[in-house]
Amino acid sequence: MQATLRIIGRHGLDGVTHRAVATQAGVSLGAVTHHFGTRDVLIEAALQFALAREVGRLRALALGLQGKAFEVEAWIDALVDFYVSELSQEAETHIACYEAFLAAARQERYRPVVAEWFDTWRQSAELALKAAKSPNSRRHAEVFVSALIGLLFRQLATPRASFRREAKAELLELVASLIGRK
Template sequence: MPSPADTRQRIIDAVLRIIGQDGVAGVTNRRIAREAGISLGSVTYHFQTQHELLRESLLHFVAEESQRLTELADQCRAEGIDLDEAAAMVGQVAGGTEFDSRHIAPFELYVQAGRDERLRAAAAECFAAYDRLAVQILTGLGVPSPERLAGTAVALVFGLQLRRLATGSPAGELVDALLLLARGAQND
Protein backbone atom coordinates (compact mmCIF):
# COMPACT_ATOMS: atom_id res chain seq x y z
CA MET A 1 0.00 0.00 0.00
CA PRO A 2 1.49 3.38 -1.00
CA SER A 3 2.32 5.89 1.70
CA PRO A 4 0.20 9.06 2.01
CA ALA A 5 3.07 11.05 0.47
CA ASP A 6 3.24 8.63 -2.49
CA THR A 7 -0.52 8.82 -2.98
CA ARG A 8 -0.44 12.61 -2.85
CA GLN A 9 2.38 12.65 -5.43
CA ARG A 10 0.47 10.27 -7.70
CA ILE A 11 -2.52 12.62 -7.51
CA ILE A 12 -0.40 15.67 -8.39
CA ASP A 13 1.26 13.83 -11.28
CA ALA A 14 -2.16 12.77 -12.55
CA VAL A 15 -3.48 16.34 -12.30
CA LEU A 16 -0.53 17.67 -14.32
CA ARG A 17 -1.03 14.99 -16.99
CA ILE A 18 -4.77 15.72 -17.21
CA ILE A 19 -4.25 19.48 -17.43
CA GLY A 20 -1.64 18.99 -20.13
CA GLN A 21 -3.96 16.73 -22.11
CA ASP A 22 -7.33 18.44 -21.68
CA GLY A 23 -6.83 21.66 -19.73
CA VAL A 24 -8.07 22.57 -16.29
CA ALA A 25 -11.64 21.75 -17.32
CA GLY A 26 -10.62 18.09 -17.68
CA VAL A 27 -9.70 17.80 -14.00
CA THR A 28 -12.34 15.78 -12.17
CA ASN A 29 -11.91 13.68 -9.06
CA ARG A 30 -13.01 10.55 -10.92
CA ARG A 31 -10.50 11.10 -13.70
CA ILE A 32 -7.73 11.87 -11.21
CA ALA A 33 -8.49 8.66 -9.32
CA ARG A 34 -8.45 6.64 -12.55
CA GLU A 35 -5.21 8.28 -13.82
CA ALA A 36 -3.47 7.90 -10.45
CA GLY A 37 -4.72 4.35 -9.89
CA ILE A 38 -6.24 5.20 -6.50
CA SER A 39 -9.67 5.27 -4.93
CA LEU A 40 -11.95 8.24 -5.45
CA GLY A 41 -12.01 8.84 -1.71
CA SER A 42 -8.22 9.24 -1.67
CA VAL A 43 -8.47 12.28 -3.91
CA THR A 44 -10.83 14.13 -1.58
CA TYR A 45 -8.92 12.91 1.47
CA HIS A 46 -5.71 14.54 0.24
CA PHE A 47 -7.24 17.58 -1.46
CA GLN A 48 -10.49 19.07 -0.27
CA THR A 49 -11.02 21.49 -3.16
CA GLN A 50 -10.12 21.77 -6.82
CA HIS A 51 -8.36 25.05 -6.02
CA GLU A 52 -6.11 23.18 -3.57
CA LEU A 53 -5.39 20.55 -6.24
CA LEU A 54 -4.45 23.17 -8.82
CA ARG A 55 -2.38 25.20 -6.36
CA GLU A 56 -0.44 22.17 -5.13
CA SER A 57 0.11 20.94 -8.68
CA LEU A 58 1.47 24.32 -9.72
CA LEU A 59 3.65 24.50 -6.59
CA HIS A 60 4.99 21.02 -7.31
CA PHE A 61 5.91 22.06 -10.84
CA VAL A 62 7.45 25.24 -9.42
CA ALA A 63 9.56 23.29 -6.93
CA GLU A 64 10.90 20.98 -9.64
CA GLU A 65 11.49 23.80 -12.09
CA SER A 66 13.08 26.04 -9.44
CA GLN A 67 15.50 23.29 -8.47
CA ARG A 68 16.45 22.68 -12.09
CA LEU A 69 16.88 26.39 -12.81
CA THR A 70 18.80 27.02 -9.59
CA GLU A 71 21.26 24.28 -10.55
CA LEU A 72 21.73 25.91 -13.94
CA ALA A 73 22.15 29.36 -12.37
CA ASP A 74 24.72 27.99 -9.91
CA GLN A 75 26.57 26.38 -12.81
CA CYS A 76 26.66 29.76 -14.62
CA ARG A 77 27.94 31.50 -11.50
CA ALA A 78 30.58 28.87 -10.75
CA GLU A 79 31.91 28.45 -14.27
CA GLY A 80 31.18 31.80 -15.83
CA ILE A 81 29.52 31.88 -19.22
CA ASP A 82 30.08 33.47 -22.60
CA LEU A 83 27.51 34.21 -25.28
CA ASP A 84 28.00 30.92 -27.14
CA GLU A 85 27.73 28.92 -23.91
CA ALA A 86 24.60 30.85 -22.95
CA ALA A 87 23.09 30.12 -26.36
CA ALA A 88 23.92 26.43 -25.98
CA MET A 89 22.36 26.35 -22.52
CA VAL A 90 19.18 28.07 -23.69
CA GLY A 91 19.01 25.71 -26.65
CA GLN A 92 19.44 22.75 -24.33
CA VAL A 93 16.72 23.96 -21.96
CA ALA A 94 14.29 25.02 -24.69
CA GLY A 95 15.09 22.31 -27.20
CA GLY A 96 15.13 19.64 -24.51
CA THR A 97 11.62 20.55 -23.47
CA GLU A 98 9.35 18.22 -25.36
CA PHE A 99 5.81 19.46 -25.28
CA ASP A 100 4.28 16.44 -23.65
CA SER A 101 1.30 16.83 -21.34
CA ARG A 102 3.52 17.48 -18.31
CA HIS A 103 5.19 20.46 -20.02
CA ILE A 104 1.96 21.86 -21.44
CA ALA A 105 0.27 21.84 -18.01
CA PRO A 106 2.19 24.84 -16.60
CA PHE A 107 1.01 27.04 -19.47
CA GLU A 108 -2.54 26.03 -18.60
CA LEU A 109 -1.91 26.70 -14.92
CA TYR A 110 -0.46 30.13 -15.65
CA VAL A 111 -3.56 31.02 -17.65
CA GLN A 112 -5.69 29.68 -14.80
CA ALA A 113 -3.74 31.92 -12.39
CA GLY A 114 -4.90 34.82 -14.55
CA ARG A 115 -8.45 33.76 -13.79
CA ASP A 116 -7.97 32.75 -10.17
CA GLU A 117 -5.93 35.16 -8.07
CA ARG A 118 -5.42 32.46 -5.41
CA LEU A 119 -2.99 30.75 -7.81
CA ARG A 120 -0.99 33.87 -8.56
CA ALA A 121 1.48 33.56 -5.68
CA ALA A 122 2.51 30.11 -6.92
CA ALA A 123 2.86 31.39 -10.49
CA ALA A 124 4.89 34.38 -9.25
CA GLU A 125 7.24 32.01 -7.41
CA CYS A 126 7.96 30.15 -10.63
CA PHE A 127 8.57 33.32 -12.61
CA ALA A 128 10.92 34.53 -9.86
CA ALA A 129 12.99 31.37 -10.38
CA TYR A 130 13.11 32.04 -14.13
CA ASP A 131 14.15 35.63 -13.43
CA ARG A 132 16.98 34.49 -11.11
CA LEU A 133 18.36 32.23 -13.83
CA ALA A 134 18.09 35.02 -16.39
CA VAL A 135 19.96 37.39 -14.06
CA GLN A 136 22.75 34.83 -13.62
CA ILE A 137 23.11 34.27 -17.35
CA LEU A 138 22.96 37.98 -18.17
CA THR A 139 25.47 38.75 -15.40
CA GLY A 140 27.79 36.07 -16.73
CA LEU A 141 27.54 37.66 -20.15
CA GLY A 142 28.53 41.04 -18.74
CA VAL A 143 25.17 42.64 -19.53
CA PRO A 144 24.77 45.90 -17.59
CA SER A 145 21.80 45.99 -15.19
CA PRO A 146 20.82 42.35 -15.70
CA GLU A 147 17.94 42.65 -13.21
CA ARG A 148 16.35 45.23 -15.50
CA LEU A 149 16.37 42.85 -18.48
CA ALA A 150 15.64 39.55 -16.73
CA GLY A 151 11.86 39.88 -16.95
CA THR A 152 12.08 40.79 -20.62
CA ALA A 153 14.28 37.78 -21.34
CA VAL A 154 11.91 35.48 -19.46
CA ALA A 155 8.89 36.93 -21.27
CA LEU A 156 10.66 36.40 -24.59
CA VAL A 157 11.37 32.78 -23.69
CA PHE A 158 7.79 32.15 -22.63
CA GLY A 159 6.35 33.83 -25.68
CA LEU A 160 8.56 31.87 -28.02
CA GLN A 161 7.96 28.64 -26.13
CA LEU A 162 4.22 29.27 -26.47
CA ARG A 163 4.79 29.88 -30.17
CA ARG A 164 6.72 26.59 -30.40
CA LEU A 165 3.86 24.85 -28.65
CA ALA A 166 1.27 26.31 -31.00
CA THR A 167 3.19 26.02 -34.27
CA GLY A 168 5.80 23.32 -33.77
CA SER A 169 8.55 25.80 -34.65
CA PRO A 170 12.11 24.82 -33.73
CA ALA A 171 13.96 25.93 -30.59
CA GLY A 172 16.54 27.68 -32.79
CA GLU A 173 14.24 30.69 -33.14
CA LEU A 174 14.29 31.08 -29.38
CA VAL A 175 18.07 30.92 -29.21
CA ASP A 176 18.40 33.47 -32.04
CA ALA A 177 16.00 35.90 -30.32
CA LEU A 178 17.81 35.65 -27.00
CA LEU A 179 21.20 36.17 -28.64
CA LEU A 180 19.84 39.27 -30.32
CA LEU A 181 18.56 40.57 -26.98
CA ALA A 182 21.83 39.81 -25.18
CA ARG A 183 24.00 41.35 -27.89
CA GLY A 184 21.87 44.47 -27.92
CA ALA A 185 22.05 44.73 -24.13
CA GLN A 186 25.82 44.31 -24.15
CA ASN A 187 26.14 47.20 -26.59
CA ASP A 188 23.70 49.37 -24.63
Protein backbone atom coordinates in the same frame (compact mmCIF):
# COMPACT_ATOMS: atom_id res chain seq x y z
CA MET B 1 0.80 15.46 -9.17
CA GLN B 2 2.07 14.36 -12.57
CA ALA B 3 -1.35 12.90 -13.36
CA THR B 4 -3.01 16.20 -12.48
CA LEU B 5 -0.56 18.14 -14.63
CA ARG B 6 -1.16 15.80 -17.57
CA ILE B 7 -4.91 16.36 -17.24
CA ILE B 8 -4.42 20.14 -17.06
CA GLY B 9 -2.17 19.94 -20.13
CA ARG B 10 -4.76 17.95 -22.08
CA HIS B 11 -8.03 19.46 -20.91
CA GLY B 12 -7.27 22.66 -18.99
CA LEU B 13 -8.11 23.32 -15.37
CA ASP B 14 -11.76 22.46 -15.98
CA GLY B 15 -10.73 18.87 -16.80
CA VAL B 16 -9.39 18.28 -13.29
CA THR B 17 -11.65 16.16 -11.11
CA HIS B 18 -10.75 13.79 -8.32
CA ARG B 19 -12.05 10.91 -10.41
CA ALA B 20 -10.04 11.92 -13.51
CA VAL B 21 -6.84 12.24 -11.47
CA ALA B 22 -7.41 8.89 -9.75
CA THR B 23 -7.95 7.20 -13.10
CA GLN B 24 -4.91 8.87 -14.68
CA ALA B 25 -2.69 8.04 -11.70
CA GLY B 26 -4.01 4.49 -11.31
CA VAL B 27 -4.98 5.01 -7.68
CA SER B 28 -8.27 4.87 -5.84
CA LEU B 29 -10.66 7.78 -5.84
CA GLY B 30 -10.64 7.65 -2.03
CA ALA B 31 -6.87 8.15 -1.93
CA VAL B 32 -7.10 11.28 -4.04
CA THR B 33 -10.03 12.78 -2.14
CA HIS B 34 -8.41 11.91 1.20
CA HIS B 35 -5.19 13.80 0.35
CA PHE B 36 -6.82 16.60 -1.62
CA GLY B 37 -10.20 17.45 -0.14
CA THR B 38 -11.21 19.90 -2.84
CA ARG B 39 -10.52 20.30 -6.51
CA ASP B 40 -8.88 23.69 -5.82
CA VAL B 41 -6.49 22.12 -3.29
CA LEU B 42 -5.61 19.44 -5.86
CA ILE B 43 -4.93 22.00 -8.60
CA GLU B 44 -2.90 24.27 -6.33
CA ALA B 45 -0.81 21.30 -5.13
CA ALA B 46 -0.11 20.27 -8.74
CA LEU B 47 0.92 23.80 -9.67
CA GLN B 48 3.17 24.02 -6.61
CA PHE B 49 4.70 20.67 -7.59
CA ALA B 50 5.38 21.94 -11.12
CA LEU B 51 6.81 25.17 -9.71
CA ALA B 52 9.17 23.35 -7.34
CA ARG B 53 10.35 21.12 -10.18
CA GLU B 54 10.94 24.04 -12.54
CA VAL B 55 12.62 26.14 -9.86
CA GLY B 56 15.00 23.33 -9.01
CA ARG B 57 15.92 22.74 -12.62
CA LEU B 58 16.45 26.42 -13.41
CA ARG B 59 18.60 26.90 -10.32
CA ALA B 60 20.67 23.81 -11.13
CA LEU B 61 21.22 25.10 -14.66
CA ALA B 62 22.26 28.55 -13.40
CA LEU B 63 24.58 27.10 -10.75
CA GLY B 64 26.12 24.70 -13.24
CA LEU B 65 27.05 27.56 -15.50
CA GLN B 66 28.11 29.85 -12.65
CA GLY B 67 31.05 27.64 -11.74
CA LYS B 68 32.59 28.03 -15.19
CA ALA B 69 33.88 31.04 -17.05
CA PHE B 70 30.59 32.48 -18.18
CA GLU B 71 29.83 32.56 -21.87
CA VAL B 72 26.50 33.82 -23.16
CA GLU B 73 26.44 31.30 -25.98
CA ALA B 74 27.00 28.36 -23.60
CA TRP B 75 24.19 29.61 -21.36
CA ILE B 76 21.77 30.00 -24.28
CA ASP B 77 22.79 26.58 -25.66
CA ALA B 78 22.20 24.90 -22.29
CA LEU B 79 18.89 26.70 -21.75
CA VAL B 80 17.49 25.95 -25.19
CA ASP B 81 18.72 22.35 -25.11
CA PHE B 82 17.05 21.94 -21.72
CA TYR B 83 13.73 23.18 -23.08
CA VAL B 84 13.97 21.19 -26.31
CA SER B 85 14.24 18.07 -24.17
CA GLU B 86 11.50 19.22 -21.80
CA LEU B 87 9.04 20.08 -24.55
CA SER B 88 9.59 16.76 -26.29
CA GLN B 89 9.22 14.70 -23.09
CA GLU B 90 6.92 16.81 -20.89
CA ALA B 91 4.83 18.93 -23.27
CA GLU B 92 1.63 18.42 -21.29
CA THR B 93 3.31 19.61 -18.09
CA HIS B 94 4.46 22.78 -19.85
CA ILE B 95 1.03 23.32 -21.34
CA ALA B 96 -0.27 23.03 -17.77
CA CYS B 97 2.12 25.82 -16.81
CA TYR B 98 0.58 28.11 -19.40
CA GLU B 99 -2.86 27.12 -18.12
CA ALA B 100 -1.66 28.25 -14.69
CA PHE B 101 -0.64 31.62 -16.15
CA LEU B 102 -4.13 32.06 -17.57
CA ALA B 103 -5.71 30.92 -14.31
CA ALA B 104 -3.66 33.54 -12.45
CA ALA B 105 -4.95 36.21 -14.83
CA ARG B 106 -8.51 35.19 -13.95
CA GLN B 107 -8.24 34.18 -10.29
CA GLU B 108 -6.11 35.82 -7.66
CA ARG B 109 -5.52 32.60 -5.69
CA TYR B 110 -3.16 31.33 -8.42
CA ARG B 111 -1.11 34.52 -8.61
CA PRO B 112 1.36 33.76 -5.79
CA VAL B 113 2.39 30.46 -7.43
CA VAL B 114 2.80 32.05 -10.83
CA ALA B 115 4.58 35.11 -9.41
CA GLU B 116 7.13 32.83 -7.73
CA TRP B 117 7.58 30.98 -10.99
CA PHE B 118 8.29 34.16 -12.94
CA ASP B 119 10.56 35.42 -10.18
CA THR B 120 12.65 32.25 -10.35
CA TRP B 121 12.95 32.54 -14.13
CA ARG B 122 13.96 36.19 -13.75
CA GLN B 123 16.52 35.44 -11.03
CA SER B 124 18.13 32.74 -13.15
CA ALA B 125 18.31 35.03 -16.19
CA GLU B 126 19.50 37.92 -14.04
CA LEU B 127 22.44 35.88 -12.76
CA ALA B 128 23.45 35.00 -16.28
CA LEU B 129 23.00 38.52 -17.64
CA LYS B 130 24.93 40.02 -14.73
CA ALA B 131 27.80 37.66 -15.53
CA ALA B 132 27.52 38.77 -19.17
CA LYS B 133 28.03 42.39 -18.01
CA SER B 134 24.50 43.63 -18.59
CA PRO B 135 24.22 47.29 -17.58
CA ASN B 136 20.75 46.58 -16.13
CA SER B 137 20.57 42.86 -15.46
CA ARG B 138 17.21 42.93 -13.67
CA ARG B 139 15.33 44.79 -16.41
CA HIS B 140 17.10 42.81 -19.12
CA ALA B 141 16.20 39.56 -17.33
CA GLU B 142 12.51 40.58 -17.42
CA VAL B 143 12.74 41.11 -21.18
CA PHE B 144 14.67 37.88 -21.69
CA VAL B 145 12.17 35.82 -19.69
CA SER B 146 9.26 37.33 -21.61
CA ALA B 147 10.93 36.38 -24.88
CA LEU B 148 11.76 32.88 -23.64
CA ILE B 149 8.20 32.28 -22.45
CA GLY B 150 6.89 33.45 -25.81
CA LEU B 151 9.25 31.17 -27.73
CA LEU B 152 8.29 28.17 -25.62
CA PHE B 153 4.59 28.92 -25.96
CA ARG B 154 4.94 29.26 -29.72
CA GLN B 155 6.73 25.91 -29.89
CA LEU B 156 4.01 24.22 -27.86
CA ALA B 157 1.25 25.76 -29.99
CA THR B 158 2.91 25.34 -33.39
CA PRO B 159 5.85 22.90 -33.15
CA ARG B 160 8.69 23.46 -35.58
CA ALA B 161 11.58 21.14 -36.30
CA SER B 162 13.87 24.19 -36.50
CA PHE B 163 13.02 25.34 -32.96
CA ARG B 164 16.44 24.60 -31.43
CA ARG B 165 18.37 26.52 -34.07
CA GLU B 166 15.91 29.40 -34.30
CA ALA B 167 15.45 29.83 -30.54
CA LYS B 168 19.21 29.89 -29.97
CA ALA B 169 19.72 32.48 -32.69
CA GLU B 170 16.82 34.66 -31.48
CA LEU B 171 17.90 34.56 -27.84
CA LEU B 172 21.55 35.21 -28.68
CA GLU B 173 20.52 38.20 -30.77
CA LEU B 174 18.31 39.49 -27.96
CA VAL B 175 21.03 39.16 -25.33
CA ALA B 176 23.59 40.81 -27.62
CA SER B 177 21.29 43.78 -28.12
CA LEU B 178 20.50 43.99 -24.39
CA ILE B 179 24.11 44.01 -23.28
CA GLY B 180 25.31 46.17 -26.14
CA ARG B 181 27.25 43.62 -28.18
CA LYS B 182 26.85 43.24 -31.89
